[in-house]
Amino acid sequence: MENQITKLAGKNLGPTLAIFAGVHGNETAGVLALDWARDNLQVNSGTVYLVVANAEAVAAGARQINKNLNRCFLAGNDGNAYEDSRVRELMQLLDGCDALLDLHASTSDQSTPFVICEPPSFTIAKLFGVPLISTGWDAIEPGATDGYMFRAGKIGICVECYGKxxxxxxxxxAKESILRFLAYFGVVDYSYQPPLREPKLFCAQAAIRKQTDDFSFARTFFDFEVLAPGELIATDGAQKYFAQPGQVLLFPDAKAKIGDEVFVLGRYEEF
Ligand SMILES: [Zn+2]
Incomplete structure (x- = not known):
């Protein structure tokens, strides 16, 4: 337990799977679900790793110690921060895994739950019963856990489990996602009612970064809000951002530091 990685091995042969929580140390839901899984999961086959990913940040109750761990999952990482040494350990673990489920939560008080993954993971992601699947992130925000698995040709699914x-x-x-994910791979016995409705599909297209201290949103925006064509979104120094038809806004964060993501644009598409 010292490195916050627990290995559960079944009696029979099967896949090797990882479940991460606490990639962001202040996202408690997944960490509590992982505590429950450690005590209650009956793994029949294969191997399941339960991983408190940013262990020091979780212990500190902070999002991160030095940097965002979910931008560090890049082959060749040679940084010196705590998150860099931790990510090298975690990438080595993932290199021996067939699939990853990564449990997050929104830092807003309330938030629609959704999944982040790339197309090879859609079939499994649709089983979780969340109303929305979002994709396209690896291209605009590389270094996330699910993107690392995607680049290796493997399943990588991140679930955002409501707000704080x-x-x-x-x-x-988070518990239900763990059970359905493991049941899909046949490593635990768990039966459930499959979702009746297909989730919506959101494709992220651009991460907008803050350029100046003179940044302001034109109004209050909510996650996954469809914008009015042509409406002013934000002003950043001399730059103005206007919405194109059908564009959707996500993760508005006026307090972002210069150079960091201040909002994301995308659109709804068909599977
Ligand atoms: Zn997170």
Whole structure:
């Protein structure tokens, strides 16, 4: 437990799977679900690693120690921060795994739950029963856990388990996601009612970075909001951002540092 990695091995042969929580140390729902899994999962076959990913940040109750761990999953990482040494350990573990489930939560008080993954993971992601699947992230924000698996030709799924004021719902979704993910690979026995409705599909297209201290949004925006064609989104120094038809806005964060992502644009598409 010292490195916060628990290995559960079944009696029979099977796949090697990883479940991460605490990639961001202040996202509690997944960490609590992982505690539950450690004590309650009955793994029949294969191997399951339960990983408190940014262990020091979780212990500190902070999002990160030095940097965003979910931008560090890049082959060849040779940085010196705590997250860099931790990510090298975690990438080595993932290199021996067939699939990854990574449990996150929104840092907003309330948030629609959704999945982040690339197309090879859609079939599994649709089983989780969340209303939205979002994709295209590896191209605009490389270095995330799911993107690392995608680049290796493997399954990588990140679930955003509600907001920080919705902890009970977040823990319940995180537990259910663990069970459905493991049941899909046949390593645990778990039966459930498959979702009746298909989720919506959101494709991320551009991460906009803050350029100046003179940044402001034109109004309050909500995650996954469809913008009015041509409406002013934000002003950043001399730069103005206007919405194109059908564009959707995500993760508005006026407090982002210069050079960091201040909002994301994308659109809804068909599977
Ligand atoms: Zn997160």
């Amino acid at each position: 004021a919705e902890l009970d719902a977040g823990v319940a979704l």
